[in-house]
Amino acid sequence: MSSHSLTAERRNDNKHSSLRSLRESGRIPAVVYGSQTENIPLSVDAKELVKIARTGRTEMFKLKVEGSSDLNVIIKDFQKKGGVWSHVDFLQISANKPLKVRVPIEFHGTAEGTKSGGVIQHLETELEVEALPANLPASIEVDVSHLNMGDKLVASEIKLPEGVTLTASPEELIAHVTAPRAVLEAQGDEGTEEAAPEASAEESKE
Numbered sequence: 561m562s563s564h565s566l567t568a569e570r571r572n573d574n575k576h577s578s579l580r581s582l583r584e585s586g587r588i589p590a591v592v593y594g595s596q597t598e599n600i601p602l603s604v605d606a607k608e609l610v611k612i613a614r615t616g617r618t619e620m621f622k623l624k625v626e627g628s629s630d631l632n633v634i635i636k637d638f639q640k641k642g643g644v645w646s647h648v649d650f651l652q653i654s655a656n657k658p659l660k661v662r663v664p665i666e667f668h669g670t671a672e673g674t675k676s677g678g679v680i681q682h683l684e685t686e687l688e689v690e691a692l693p694a695n696l697p698a699s700i701e702v703d704v705s706h707l708n709m710g711d712k713l714v715a716s717e718i719k720l721p722e723g724v725t726l727t728a729s730p731e732e733l734i735a736h737v738t739a740p741r742a743v744l745e746a747q748g749d750e751g752t753e754e755a756a757p758e759a760s761a762e763e764s765k766e
Contacts, residue, residue: 565622565630566612568592568602588645592623592633594652600625602650609645613638618661620693623650634661634693653693660727662686663697665734669705673737678709680737687715688728695723704735712736 568590571582579589587603602625612621613635623633636651653659664686671680687700702718716730 564612564619565624566604566608567624567626568604569626571601571603574601583646588648590648590650592625592631592650592652594631594633596654597631597652600628604648606645609648613645618663618696619698620653620655620696623652632693634659634696655693657692658690659693659696660688660690661696662688664699666699666701667704667735668701669703671704671707671711671737673707673709673711676709677740678737679740680704680707680735682735684732684734687718687726687734689720689724690727691724695721697721697724702734707735707737709737709739 569587571578571589582589582603583606586606588606588609590602590604591599592602593599618634620632620634623631625631631650631652632655633650633652635648637649638645639647665682665684667682671678674680689696689700700718700720702713704713707713712733713735714730715726715728715732715734718726718734720726
């Protein structure tokens with residue numbers, strides 16, 4: 561479990577003008593919810609939120625809400641505008657209850673197939689897993705260096721940390737290495753098909 565904590569203030573006004581004023585003052589509108597608590601509109605310090613987010617969106621931490629007991633939460637969802645946080649949802653969780661979340665994927669290594677001209681495509685950036693909050697990783701490392709031309713990596717092939725279970729489809733395609741020649745040939749075929757109507761138009765003029 562993370563030792564980090566974040567202090568939040570309650571808010572009662574949801575008007576756009578009030579939310580804009582909050583953001584201009586360096587605070588971010590937020591809400592906390594869960595099976596053990598009512599939905600509570602909040603605001604948090606923008607700089608402190610960024611520090612918490614750097615430790616990982618799926619890591620549990622303490623949310624200190626004025627007038628309430630400390631809550632164990634994770635960052636469940638968020639919105640950004642122009643790269644700046646504009647709203648965040650906190651989910652209250654139990655330390656003893658497994659949690660299903662989507663964890664960011666960190667790709668490592670240079671795919672073997674790219675050394676001979678292949679192109680690697682990362683088709684997923686997150687992986688759905690389940691674990692006790694204390695076991696949830698901030699991210700899941702995926703090594704793609706073994707992928708050769710034409711190889712595919714599916715969810716079931718990813719090595720997960722101890723205590724973490726895959727809940728995504730085992731066949732979910734995570735990454736693959738494709739040959740650029742095949743892409744160019746496909747594009748060339750499309751160009752030929754598009755050119756045909758133009759040729760017919762010229763012939764009709766004659």
